[in-house]
Amino acid sequence: MPGFVHCVERVAHSGVSAYNRNIQNLPDRAPCTSKHNNKASHMTLLQLINERVEAALAAAGAPDAPAVVQPASKAEFGDYQANGVMGAAKKLKMNPRELAAKVIEQLDLEGIASKVEIAGPGFINIHIDPQWLATRSLAALGDAHLGIAMPERRKVMVEYSSVNLAKEMHVGHLRSTIIGDVLARVHEFLGQDVTRANHVGDWGTQFGMLTAYLMESRNDGDAALALNDLEEFYRKAKVRFDESPEFADLAREYVVKLQGGDAEVLALWRQFVDVSLDHCHQVYDTLGVSLTREHVKGESSYNDDLPVVVKDLDTLGLLKEDDGARVVFLEEFRTQEDKPMGVIIQKKDGGYLYTTTDLGAIRYRHRVLGLDRVIYVVDARQSQHFQQLFQIARMAGFAPQQMVLEHVPFGTMLGDDGRPFKTRSGGTVKLIELLHEAKERAYALVNEKNPDLAEQDKQAVARAVGIGAVKYADLSKNRTSDYVFSWDSMLSFEGNTAPYLQYAYTRVQSVFRKAGDYRADAPVIITEPAEKQLAMALAQFEDVLLNVAETSQPHHLCQYLYHIATLFSRFYEACPILKSEGEVRASRLQLSALTARTLSTGLGLLGIEVLDAM
Numbered sequence: 001m002p003g004f005v006h007c008v009e010r011v012a013h014s015g016v017s018a019y020n021r022n023i024q025n026l027p028d029r030a031p032c033t034s035k036h037n038n039k040a041s042h043m044t045l046l047q048l049i050n051e052r053v054e055a056a057l058a059a060a061g062a063p064d065a066p067a068v069v070q071p072a073s074k075a076e077f078g079d080y081q082a083n084g085v086m087g088a089a090k091k092l093k094m095n096p097r098e099l100a101a102k103v104i105e106q107l108d109l110e111g112i113a114s115k116v117e118i119a120g121p122g123f124i125n126i127h128i129d130p131q132w133l134a135t136r137s138l139a140a141l142g143d144a145h146l147g148i149a150m151p152e153r154r155k156v157m158v159e160y161s162s163v164n165l166a167k168e169m170h171v172g173h174l175r176s177t178i179i180g181d182v183l184a185r186v187h188e189f190l191g192q193d194v195t196r197a198n199h200v201g202d203w204g205t206q207f208g209m210l211t212a213y214l215m216e217s218r219n220d221g222d223a224a225l226a227l228n229d230l231e232e233f234y235r236k237a238k239v240r241f242d243e244s245p246e247f248a249d250l251a252r253e254y255v256v257k258l259q260g261g262d263a264e265v266l267a268l269w270r271q272f273v274d275v276s277l278d279h280c281h282q283v284y285d286t287l288g289v290s291l292t293r294e295h296v297k298g299e300s301s302y303n304d305d306l307p308v309v310v311k312d313l314d315t316l317g318l319l320k321e322d323d324g325a326r327v328v329f330l331e332e333f334r335t336q337e338d339k340p341m342g343v344i345i346q347k348k349d350g351g352y353l354y355t356t357t358d359l360g361a362i363r364y365r366h367r368v369l370g371l372d373r374v375i376y377v378v379d380a381r382q383s384q385h386f387q388q389l390f391q392i393a394r395m396a397g398f399a400p401q402q403m404v405l406e407h408v409p410f411g412t413m414l415g416d417d418g419r420p421f422k423t424r425s426g427g428t429v430k431l432i433e434l435l436h437e438a439k440e441r442a443y444a445l446v447n448e449k450n451p452d453l454a455e456q457d458k459q460a461v462a463r464a465v466g467i468g469a470v471k472y473a474d475l476s477k478n479r480t481s482d483y484v485f486s487w488d489s490m491l492s493f494e495g496n497t498a499p500y501l502q503y504a505y506t507r508v509q510s511v512f513r514k515a516g517d518y519r520a521d522a523p524v525i526i527t528e529p530a531e532k533q534l535a536m537a538l539a540q541f542e543d544v545l546l547n548v549a550e551t552s553q554p555h556h557l558c559q560y561l562y563h564i565a566t567l568f569s570r571f572y573e574a575c576p577i578l579k580s581e582g583e584v585r586a587s588r589l590q591l592s593a594l595t596a597r598t599l600s601t602g603l604g605l606l607g608i609e610v611l612d613a614m
């Protein structure tokens with residue numbers, strides 16, 4: 001089995017109790033010395049089977065026919081099924097079952113599959129050899145990276161959260177922040193060169209109003225106090241703007257001063273932005289999101305590039321004059337009158353727009369950062385903006401063809417009533433308040449289920465479960481659809497929820513607490529069906545992660561972890577661990593260890609904490 005380095009290591013933990021040593025050393029062993037397997041020759045199990053079936057198809061007279069290998073849809077179909085034979089036979093005008101028989105004759109899965117058979121009209125069912133799985137499991141256990149090899153390293157940017165700093169973070173910011181963070185973590189785990197970007201909205205006319213109001217409240221007394229509640233601050237500034245023409249004029253004047261780099265107005269602006277960013281980072285910390293101040297690169301930072309963007313577009317002859325504004329017309333996008341749609345780059349008054357800034361950002365991301373792939377995790381309602389943006393960026397040469405630009409859209413978070421999530425009185429829900437409520441609800445649950453737990457532990461469980469539940473409820477849904485936010489279902493200990501998975505993890509950990517001695521290099525022996533199913537699923541972790549990285553769909557990882565937890569439960573019931581003896585006991589502990597590490601790694605990639613007990 002090329003590509004997997006087997007290394008067993010023991011870490012000495014001086015001063016740690018024997019109890020802790022078991023927990024710390026075993027299922028979640030510290031990294032061993034083997035480096036990531038960076039070999040280009042490494043293939044995942046799915047890729048390997050796919051390649052072998054394709055080679056067999058070619059040898060059977062169907063060169064270039066895709067093998068279409070997938071995990072089997074039902075257990076009786078084995079572990080994998082190749083569905084490509086029917087298509088290939090049709091092209092060759094052959095009987096598909098005959099072609100399937102020829103393919104099987106040519107198919108080399110020596111040491112990998114224990115049985116290969118034809119099914120139905122010409123499917124090929126592949127049963128993975130338990131011995132192969134045993135070796136694979138042991139190799140994964142011996143590797144800090146669970147035997148997962150790195151695909152080719154590329155420069156990937158994940159742009160997420162990207163809130164507008166004019167207001168406090170509300171539930172509308174939750175999805176981008178949570179989903180983006182998972183994508184960044186998964187790419188990183190897969191060895192990619194990841195840049196996180198928080199493209200915050202910190203520029204534009206609103207900030208003229210806000211800085212003008214900050215100036216006023218400073219003159220009136222305590223500005224810091226006024227900024228305490230950003231929502232309030234924004235609301236009051238808006239009232240002033242609407243009621244007083246003088247104030248409105250001042251606000252407009254401040255916009256011009258901001259853009260012109262006036263030191264005093266800039267200082268006020270910076271003060272506002274700072275306070276607002278502090279709020280954001282308080283939310284990120286509570287959420288356990290990996291964004292730091294270093295990842296913030298706001299719209300304002302492209303201010304100086306905007307005239308250059310306009311100039312470049314103009315030089316290429318892409319700009320047209322339309323009612324005083326400078327516009328790019330796109331043939332592919334049609335207006336209601338079936339005319340090419342215009343995207344405004346510069347307004348009549350000289351001001352720039354959202355798209356202009358985004359063009360500046362793309363230009364920077366190519367020229368300065370040299371990125372290979374940029375992933376924008378932004379609400380589905382901005383889909384058209386991104387389609388147009390990407391097209392203009394290509395036309396202008398700001399992004400070369402090989403630079404992948406992807407909008408990763410998501411739907412809206414809804415309340416019980418099926419309408420966008422709001423407070424009872426219809427206001428927007430502040431994110432920090434929602435997260436506090438999550439922890440309170442989780443605390444009440446722990447208190448009820450486990451009243452004897454120490455207070456400190458209760459708090460830790462409440463945090464892990466409360467925040468985990470909010471994140472998991474979001475991540476486990478297909479992101480493209482809207483989803484209903486429900487405390488009861490997300491905090492349930494049954495079904496596909498964070499508490500269920502966290503609990504499953506503690507169950508595995510409790511096995512180790514009771515087991516005492518454990519041999520990290522014990523061979524894995526697979527005889528029972530429940531052992532095989534668990535080992536098979538564990539061997540698919542790598543393919544699942546690659547799929548998440550490719551499709552930007554974290555729910556595949558959630559589904560997978562839920563599957564693992566379910567299979568572990570079955571294994572636990574069917575195959576006694578602690579009551580068995582010798583090699584069997586040691587092997588079952590190994591499968592349990594791999595389960596624990598897969599669950600904790602997977603949940604870690606989802607940004608969800610695991611606990612040894614709850």
Ligand code: ARG
Pocket residue numbers: 159162163164199200201358376378
């Ligand atoms: N700040 C924007 C908003 O709240 C989202 C920014 C998304 N990213 C981008 N590059 N346009 O709507």
